[in-house]
Amino acid sequence: MKFKLSALGLAVVGSLCAQAAMASGYHFGSQSAAAQGTANANTAEASDASVLFYNPAGMTRLDGTHASGVLNVVVPRGSYTDQGSITSFGLPIKNGNDGGTFVKATAVPHAYLTHKLNANTSVGFAFFVPFGSKSEYDESWSGRYNAIGTELKTIALNPSIAYKVNEKLSFGAGVTAQHIEGVLAKAADFGSGAMGLIVEQQVAAAMAAQPGVPAAMVRAAVLNRLGGLIQNVSGNPTYSGRVDVEGKDWGVGYNLGLMYSPNEDTRFGIAYRSKISHTLKGDAKWTVATPAGNLATLLNAALPGTNAGTTVQQRLVGLYTDSDASLKVDTPESLSLSFFKQQDKLAVMADVTLTRHSRFQELRIDFANNLPDSLTPERWVKTVRGSFGVNYQWSDTIKLRGGIAFDQSPVSESNRTPSIPDNDRTWVSAGMNWKLDAKNSIDFAASLIHVASSQINMYDNGAQVNAAGAPTCNAAGNTSSCATIKGRFKLSSGLLGVQYNRQF
Numbered sequence: 001m002k003f004k005l006s007a008l009g010l011a012v013v014g015s016l017c018a019q020a021a022m023a024s025g026y027h028f029g030s031q032s033a034a035a036q037g038t039a040n041a042n043t044a045e046a047s048d049a050s051v052l053f054y055n056p057a058g059m060t061r062l063d064g065t066h067a068s069g070v071l072n073v074v075v076p077r078g079s080y081t082d083q084g085s086i087t088s089f090g091l092p093i094k095n096g097n098d099g100g101t102f103v104k105a106t107a108v109p110h111a112y113l114t115h116k117l118n119a120n121t122s123v124g125f126a127f128f129v130p131f132g133s134k135s136e137y138d139e140s141w142s143g144r145y146n147a148i149g150t151e152l153k154t155i156a157l158n159p160s161i162a163y164k165v166n167e168k169l170s171f172g173a174g175v176t177a178q179h180i181e182g183v184l185a186k187a188a189d190f191g192s193g194a195m196g197l198i199v200e201q202q203v204a205a206a207m208a209a210q211p212g213v214p215a216a217m218v219r220a221a222v223l224n225r226l227g228g229l230i231q232n233v234s235g236n237p238t239y240s241g242r243v244d245v246e247g248k249d250w251g252v253g254y255n256l257g258l259m260y261s262p263n264e265d266t267r268f269g270i271a272y273r274s275k276i277s278h279t280l281k282g283d284a285k286w287t288v289a290t291p292a293g294n295l296a297t298l299l300n301a302a303l304p305g306t307n308a309g310t311t312v313q314q315r316l317v318g319l320y321t322d323s324d325a326s327l328k329v330d331t332p333e334s335l336s337l338s339f340f341k342q343q344d345k346l347a348v349m350a351d352v353t354l355t356r357h358s359r360f361q362e363l364r365i366d367f368a369n370n371l372p373d374s375l376t377p378e379r380w381v382k383t384v385r386g387s388f389g390v391n392y393q394w395s396d397t398i399k400l401r402g403g404i405a406f407d408q409s410p411v412s413e414s415n416r417t418p419s420i421p422d423n424d425r426t427w428v429s430a431g432m433n434w435k436l437d438a439k440n441s442i443d444f445a446a447s448l449i450h451v452a453s454s455q456i457n458m459y460d461n462g463a464q465v466n467a468a469g470a471p472t473c474n475a476a477g478n479t480s481s482c483a484t485i486k487g488r489f490k491l492s493s494g495l496l497g498v499q500y501n502r503q504f
Contacts, residue, residue, distance in 0.1 A: 031070065032048075049066040070498070072496070074106045175252065245325060327366070354384055402431070407425045427447055
């Protein structure tokens with residue numbers, strides 16, 4: 001039968017429907033309420049311990065010991081409108097709806113600590129969530145053979161050190177240990193797969209019995225004879241299975257930073273985060289016995305004397321067995337260029353971040369049983385995010401923040417999946433810092449993130465092609481249901497942030 005775990009890539013590298021409303025690709029999008037208030041433009045501000053995530057060289061600007069605790073709350077909104085999703089036989093997905101409420105509010109914490117060892121050297125430790133999201137469609141939605149549910153959880157532990165060369169120049173570096181855990185659920189159109197196998201068997205038998213008859217004519221006759229049965233089982237939940245996959249891994253990378261201050265009120269920064277290589281290991285568990293039994297009963301009755309139902313049942317149960325599964329993936333490196341300028345009560349700032357999402361060219365999953373590797377072409381491209389922000393010192397205790405950003409997506413309609421219905425997004429942010437006393441302050445931030453509406457037209461056939469190079473549904477070469485999802489996504493998100501800062 002035909003089914004592919006193409007959504008596993010999302011589960012293990014992040015970015016799902018909820019994530020699509022945050023940052024491009026599979027980034028979470030915010031690790032600091034102070035930065036969020038400027039739409040992530042304040043990388044070179046370096047005014048609290050959250051600078052550890054953005055540029056470790058900024059630690060040298062913080063005297064004594066600083067700690068910051070952050071809580072982000074994502075409030076996403078998403079809708080999907082189906083526009084003709086079909087099975088491998090070109091038939092509508094039975095009982096399919098538009099997915100229901102597939103994204104929900106999520107709270108995400110981060111924490112940072114810096115300490116100045118001496119006049120020139122600072123150390124720090126960061127805990128943050130670089131990637132993470134969750135989506136869950138109705139089990140009967142029109143795209144169930146592409147994805148039902150996906151969840152990503154990541155944490156990163158990042159010790160760092162910074163050294164001030166002189167009053168103008170500082171360097172910083174850190175090591176990142178990243179843990180990633182993913183969960184996937186997806187339906188399998190066993191009904192269409194079974195009928196595809198029966199059609200091929202009957203076409204082969206008819207051509208052997210009638211040599212010289214054109215293959216197209218024989219196939220048309222078989223499809224006409226089996227048309228009613230195909231209509232009944234193709235895309236029918238009664239004859240559909242399901243797979244649940246989970247996996248986890250630790251990976252290690254590094255980050256570097258440089259900050260140059262020609263004077264006290266002006267700063268330029270460069271920051272780099274390396275790729276992190278993961279081999280995610282877990283297991284795949286199939287729901288196959290009940291739909292296989294249902295198919296056996298139907299086919300044995302509809303095709304008497306052929307034993308077709310029993311054969312299909314034995315094939316399904318023998319092939320789709322629970323097993324270990326693994327996937328290799330590199331999270332992308334990024335390079336950020338930043339600027340900060342203070343002029344009296346007003347500060348202006350900007351950040352440009354380039355991300356090498358183009359590392360994600362394909363998703364290949366290795367099963368420990370006899371199922372072939374599943375392969376999904378991704379063909380992501382490099383992206384650029386530009387942010388511009390301002391601070392205004394309203395009073396001795398209140399600093400107001402604002403910012404806008406444009407975040408380019410690495411995907412387009414040609415490679416968009418229901419697990420990553422990503423598109424270009426625009427951020428509009430506002431925030432404030434409230435200084436409680438000389439050593440304590442709180443940052444508040446709120447952002448509206450608009451994602452451009454996106455079309456999806458995904459033929460999930462495991463990247464199989466025929467002799468002429470055209471896409472085809474090849475049951476021997478992949479484990480895909482060969483369904484096509486066609487529709488339109490609309491996504492947006494509200495992001496709330498609060499951050500407590502303490503100097504010891």
